[in-house]
Amino acid sequence: MRITGDRWFAPLLLALALALACPGGLHAQLQVYPCKQRIDSLVVNRPDVEVRILFHGFDSPTGWSGPLTTLLQENAQSRVDGALSMAAETDPVVVGLTGPVFIEEGRMFLVWGSPELVALRDTYYSYTAGAAHGDESTHFRILAWHKGQLKPAALADLLKWNRELRTELNRHIEGQLRLLGASAVLEGRWEALDPRRLQDAAPTELGLLYVLSLYEAGSRAEGTFEILIPWRALAAWIPAGESLDRMLQE
DSSP, X not given: OBOSSOGGGHHHHHHHHHHHHOTTSTTTTOOOOSSOEEEEEXXXXXXXXXXXXXXXXESOOSTTHHHHHHHHHHHHHHHHHHHHHHHHTOOHHHHTOSSOSEEEEEEEEXXXXXXXXXXXXXEXXXXXXXXXXXXXXXXXXXXXXXXXXXXXXXXHHHSXXXXXXXXXXXXXXXXXXXXXXXXXXXXXXXXXXXXHHHTOOEEOSSEEEEEXXXXXXXXXXXXXXXXXXXXXXXXXXXXXXXXXXXXXXX
16 A cells, blocks of 8 residues: 555655755754655545555664654554545435545654654645535644653653743744734734643754644635744743753754
């Protein structure tokens, strides 16, 4: 079932390859340790369901590379299985369609890799027949490499997670959204992100990355918003000598 370089993804794969290869590219903040990554895919193309999942794989078995490759492969397979299950529960006759009743596209990529920490970006699009629009969303996952195992981690493990920090994060997010012209902010409809939502971010080499999905900060036509808060703005909340501080010194 695995296909690398599927023709449907050819333009995207080329763009990703260029971005990852060029220091000044879109993913200049990507730091990968200790090996070079590749892009794998799982593709299902049936009359009733279409699924395309892209994900990083790693060629070296050292450090977290092997376990992370296995984890991403398992996550991709789980996504495929879930899509097949959704398609099986939808009757194409009921929705009046003869084509696919369920479509899912996903990308699971590394956005930060250090000897101690891994941060993943999971973006997916899904559409069920009969709906007016598909659903698109981005979430992040942080994993700590400790004693030969990948363990779930969170921003609260890396930063001094207190009310002052959360206020500062929301201040930066709202300020950048205003500069980007997000209608929710410009029209006074914006509400600060709650503590749980603020945890859905990823550390990168340049700062803390947030992605606001469809409708979170504006209309569907405005799409998603990416917010990068530089580390210098968060220096007061980075514990000296702890994992995040060490990673930023590498």
